[in-house]
Amino acid sequence: MPNLFEFALIWITAINIxxxxxxxxxxxxxxxxxxxxxxxxxxxxxxxxxxxxxFAAIHGFSHKTRKQPFRRYLFTILAVQIIVAGLWLAR
Known part of the structure; x- marks a missing residue:
């Protein structure tokens, strides 16, 4: 049975693909x-x-590069993810 780290690694890989x-x-x-x-x-x-x-697709395909609301929401999601990861790692 995979531990939490292995599960997270599999999840992150799959969701990014x-x-x-x-x-x-x-x-x-x-x-x-x-x-x-x-x-x-x-x-x-x-x-x-x-x-x-x-982000890889945006840069790889030059897709959604001018959609400011989309990019703003995406950067907001990224900021929240960085904060949550930082808090989780700091515990």
Missing amino acids: AAFLWMALDKRAARKRRRRIPERRLLWLAALGGTPGI
Whole structure:
């Protein structure tokens, strides 16, 4: 049975891969003028730990680079995650 660290590592890896792939799918849908993935869903993936995957996709695909509300929410999620991680590590 995996310990907490192993579970967290598996979770973070999986959620970041999913976030990256969903951003890739959204970029593809945007290019083909198809139905897009709602930004709220992408932000939930970030909030669940997929922030690095979202940022990698933003830079890798030049996707969502001009969407200021999306980027502002994403940086807010990142700030909260850094604070929570810092508090957890400091205990």
